[in-house]
Amino acid sequence: MSRIDELIAEHCPDGVEFCALGSLGKRNSGTSITAGTMRKLAVDNGPIRVFAGGQTIADVAENAVRPTDIVREPSIIVKSRGHIGFAYYERPFTHKSELWSYTLNDPAIDQKFVYYFLLTQVRKLQDLARATSVKLPQLSVRDTDLLRIPVPPLEVQREIVRILDHFTELEAELEAELEARRRQYDHYRRQLLTFDIRTEWFALSDVVDYTNGKAHEKLADPDGQIPMVTARFISRNGEPNRFVRVEDIQTPANAGDTALVLSDLPNGRALARTFYVDCDNGYAINQRVARLRVKDADFVDPRFLYRVLDRNPGLLKHDNGVDQTHLSKSQVTGLRFPVPSLADQRGVVGMLEKFDALANDLSVGLPAELAARRKQYEHYRDRLLTFKELQA
Template sequence: MSKINQLIQNLCPAGVEYKKLENVLIIKNGRDYKQFGDGNIPVYGSGGIMTYIDTAVYDKPSVLIPRKGSLDKLYYVDTPFWNVDTIFYTDIDTSLVEPKYIYYYLEGQHLERLNKAGGVPSLTQAVLNKVQLPVPPLEVQREIVRILDSFTLLTAELTAELTAELTARKSQYEFYRRKLLTFDESIPQLQLRDVASFRNGKGHEKNIADNGKYVVVNSKFISTNGQVIKNSDEQLSPLYFDDIAMVMSDLPNGRALAKCYLIDKDDKFTLNQRIGGFHTLDENIVVTKYLFYILDRNWQLLKYDNGVDQTNLKKDDILNISIPVPAIDVQKRLVYMLDNFDAICSDLNIGLPAEIEARQKQYEYYRDVLLTYAATGKIIAQTDRQTDRQTDRQA
């Protein structure tokens, strides 16, 4: 912070003045856009860009502040735009403040905490106008913007690299899984109905309970590998240890169709409607974990997705698929190899998103420190939130 420190010492050695938002900008409402034609001007709502039209409401740099809905999402826009009534735009006095400095400062203030509405979260101009911000000289503001722009770019590049790495590893896993589970004509084939029993689940809509004893195995639960959970106070369709649950219905080009989940415990899960439940008939013919890997996103079932309509797999569609049945020792060896590969991919699925989140927290932490330093000329004692972030990074 040597340059910032020098600027502060030279330009505001006595400290930085605080001003209310209403003293440095004018908050303006959005309006409907439907009377305009198609074009290349983005239309912003509280959730981001909604569409594009041929008319702009404003053509100078501005900070867009949600009025209703997703209050934590601010937008900095420096090209012509239109905004609807769920988000404010700001006419900023650039003789006092840099627009992007405003954006960075307000981004760290968590304006959603100012919500006073009982229903849909909302902010008012009256509340926002009273928000105070430090207003150092413009040279200091520009240096802050330069530093945070650089840090934002680095964070975005790292996030993109990590995301690409995660996608590549998933593709690699799918490639090798398919390779391992592809057999030549010398391996006997049986229909699924010959090696496993089948049953359909039941609707649990009326039995959902936050503290229910049973986990409802639905498409969301399976597609997230058990991360998104709904509970039921009744076990309408019990699942048992080593049952295989499969998603039978999904949207066009969905990623959940034929996705499977292996049940690991009795008296814990209940099978929802449009989820198929399978149980191996004879472990001396087909090992359960091997069958799980064969069924999970099986290509013979994915072909029913035409990319246009909702896909609903029928019982016979599923039970008629071919299951390669190599020797039991081969099945177990394949399970061992796929378990190990799956464990590596699971570690990546946890580790890479956690790394992305850590980098975002690191950015937020240094943004807050930098803006605090610019306002006070010193790094103040950390807030609980900042301390938590450092702990996260050191853990």
């Protein structure tokens, strides 16, 4: 930071100029393509990357999109719908027409610097998008075109980019190591959940009571105390973002219940994810999530149910990769479910919980180190990219 402080003291002690993002270069429109078409056109190592909302991407052949829709210069992509965000991409690409991107060619601008600054604006833009559209958060082109960007001297921009690139590289190394550990965990999980011919199997309906969650969206209350269990809540390991009041719970959950995601986008990562309920009346099960309650805890350990159902292949097979998946009650309750001895069930659960902690527990090991690194990165990024505006 001392080097940055020295540069600012030397080059811009009184503040920096701010300019509208749209004035710093060219805004690129996208291509008319659907998510389904993207999946059909996807090829391994395709030279053109197509971006859609969220994390959806596809690599396609050169002739899969119109040449005039391809951007061949490093650019900043605006994820303008749903989860608002930005991507920086240096190879040839295009994106769906409801997205847009910027190629900044102003000689006074380091484009990567602008990208890093935009990351500090995501929360503000997400709030703006939610205020504009209740159903699906949506930014307008004007929202980003007019966004004011600090423009310190180029030397300052480049030093900030160098520092933040270094943080990003360190984080990427930890992410790669953690991903390798999670693959190892998945390998052992598959082994532990493979049962021999002596194991009895039952229809899931024989061992659990099934209840569909009810709609709580209209009951959401900023002063509510009870987290709403949605697909997002489960896929983020129990991170709440919407709440209801105790008296408004339509589908309560009790300790030992398993919540199961029933609906997701094609090839989504939330389908059939599970959440284990650890207290009575502490959660509200929302629509498109099922509540599963073990009928006899002396026959099936509730935690064993939670572990076996999580991303269960017998449920994931209903995702055809093209259409949105909606698991039906019959598809879930008709699943064949293994029931080894209670001692074996608890042994499997104990082993899986140890592996899970190593791969996912944010309080220990690599996950904790990665979380701390991200927090440190965001702190320095926000500090480095906060500038006083030069007064005319």
